[in-house]
Amino acid sequence: MRFEQLRIQGLRCLDDVSLSLGAGVHVFAGPNGAGKTSILEAAFLLSHGRSFRSGAKDALLQRGASRISVFGEVRHDDGGMSRVGLGRSGQRWEARLDGEAATLGQIVGECAVVCFEPGSHALIAGGAEERRRYLDWGVFHVEHEFLMLWRRYQRALKQRNSLLRAAQTPPEAMFLPWEAELGQTAERIHQMRLAYLERLRPCLAASVGGLLPELGAVELRFKAGWSDDRALHEQLAEHRGRDLARGHTTMGAHRADWAIAFEHAPLREHLSRGQEKLTALACMLAQAELYAAIRGEWPIVCLDDLASELDIAHQSAVVAQLTQASAQVLVTGTELPAPLQGLTAQVFHVEQGQLAPLL
Numbered sequence: 365m366r367f368e369q370l371r372i373q374g375l376r377c378l379d380d381v382s383l384s385l386g387a388g389v390h391v392f393a394g395p396n397g398a399g400k401t402s403i404l405e406a407a408f409l410l411s412h413g414r415s416f417r418s419g420a421k422d423a424l425l426q427r428g429a430s431r432i433s434v435f436g437e438v439r440h441d442d443g444g445m446s447r448v449g450l451g452r453s454g455q456r457w458e459a460r461l462d463g464e465a466a467t468l469g470q471i472v473g474e475c476a477v478v479c480f481e482p483g484s485h486a487l488i489a490g491g492a493e494e495r496r497r498y499l500d501w502g503v504f505h506v507e508h509e510f511l512m513l514w515r516r517y518q519r520a521l522k523q524r525n526s527l528l529r530a531a532q533t534p535p536e537a538m539f540l541p542w543e544a545e546l547g548q549t550a551e552r553i554h555q556m557r558l559a560y561l562e563r564l565r566p567c568l569a570a571s572v573g574g575l576l577p578e579l580g581a582v583e584l585r586f587k588a589g590w591s592d593d594r595a596l597h598e599q600l601a602e603h604r605g606r607d608l609a610r611g612h613t614t615m616g617a618h619r620a621d622w623a624i625a626f627e628h629a630p631l632r633e634h635l636s637r638g639q640e641k642l643t644a645l646a647c648m649l650a651q652a653e654l655y656a657a658i659r660g661e662w663p664i665v666c667l668d669d670l671a672s673e674l675d676i677a678h679q680s681a682v683v684a685q686l687t688q689a690s691a692q693v694l695v696t697g698t699e700l701p702a703p704l705q706g707l708t709a710q711v712f713h714v715e716q717g718q719l720a721p722l723l
């Protein structure tokens with residue numbers, strides 16, 4: 365798939381920017397603080413309903429603006445077109461699909477963007493939340509039922525947590541239905557996550573093998589978020605006392621995690637910062653490749669500040685793979701990255717939130 369049009373209003377320094385994009389590689393080049401990353405953020409927002417920069421929800425709105433809005437025309441490889449939009453004035457985000465009010469899930473289902481950026485190493489070196497988000501984004505695109513299950517799970521979790529925090533401990537009967545619901549939905553979420561990771565495994569082995577051959581075979585480990593010897597609802601009942609003391613639910617699908625271990629770097633601490641970044645990039649590429657295998661089209665790939673993140677050999681390897689796959693690629697850099705010189709790429713100069721195509 366690819367964006368044919370992208371319109372961004374009121375996002376950081378981008379006051380009102382319209383872009384026409386084609387197939388293949390697009391480069392956004394310009395000085396620091398010009399607004400290059402903000403363009404990728406807008407694309408990512410349509411596919412995830414959030415920015416890839418942490419804590420950015422309020423910072424996204426341009427200072428002094430009352431509304432933020434991002435609109436994209438997505439051309440699918442089968443010729444179909446989806447018009448996706450996301451806007452926010454005040455605290456509420458509103459989604460639109462083909463001119464009609466829609467849910468966030470609907471637009472995210474139509475528009476797939478993956479991104480490698482300077483914070484991506486957090487997928488390997490950071491907390492479990494990033495890894496769950498990555499996993500669940502992939503699961504969602506394979507199993508549309510996932511979102512509904514996840515919402516049911518979150519609702520039950522919220523209810524149980526508020527019982528845990530009540531001034532006077534409620535009777536057991538009030539906990540039981542929520543614990544049963546958590547147990548049921550968590551089990552199905554777990555099965556979907558496991559099935560997705562099984563499908564991801566060969567894609568990951570291939571992309572890691574291409575980018576980090578020196579680290580040897582790769583192993584993917586998954587933790588459900590609760591012990592696998594008993595049903596979750598039983599464990600929730602058993603550990604209610606501990607959860608009451610802590611004021612929140614300490615086990616369940618919201619505590620799941622996964623990890624990658626290499627034959628020659630079994631612990632995460634064995635990886636250099638550059639290897640963490642390459643591993644995160646391999647995860648992103650594997651997810652894109654699996655998406656393409658399942659859905660029949662590549663997601664849009666964003667590479668933020670590519671030249672400062674990777675050495676030239678790895679930049680070249682990534683660009684070659686994406687060009688071969690005919691993915692639409694949006695790259696940023698203070699200059700045109702070396703592996704793109706001589707390649708057919710549409711280059712835009714970005715300065716102070718303004719864009720101009722360079723011939």
Ligand SMILES: Nc1ncnc2c1ncn2[C@@H]1O[C@H](COP(=O)(O)OP(=O)(O)OP(=O)(O)O)[C@@H](O)[C@H]1O
Nearest residue numbers: 376377396397398399400401402423424425426427
């Ligand atoms: N809410 C906001 N309102 C207005 N301007 C903002 C807001 N948030 C950030 N900015 C400004 O918008 C610009 C955003 O820059 P962005 O991160 O997109 O730049 P960049 O071209 O990727 O820079 P770099 O090369 O330094 O990474 C910066 O100049 C920043 O100061």
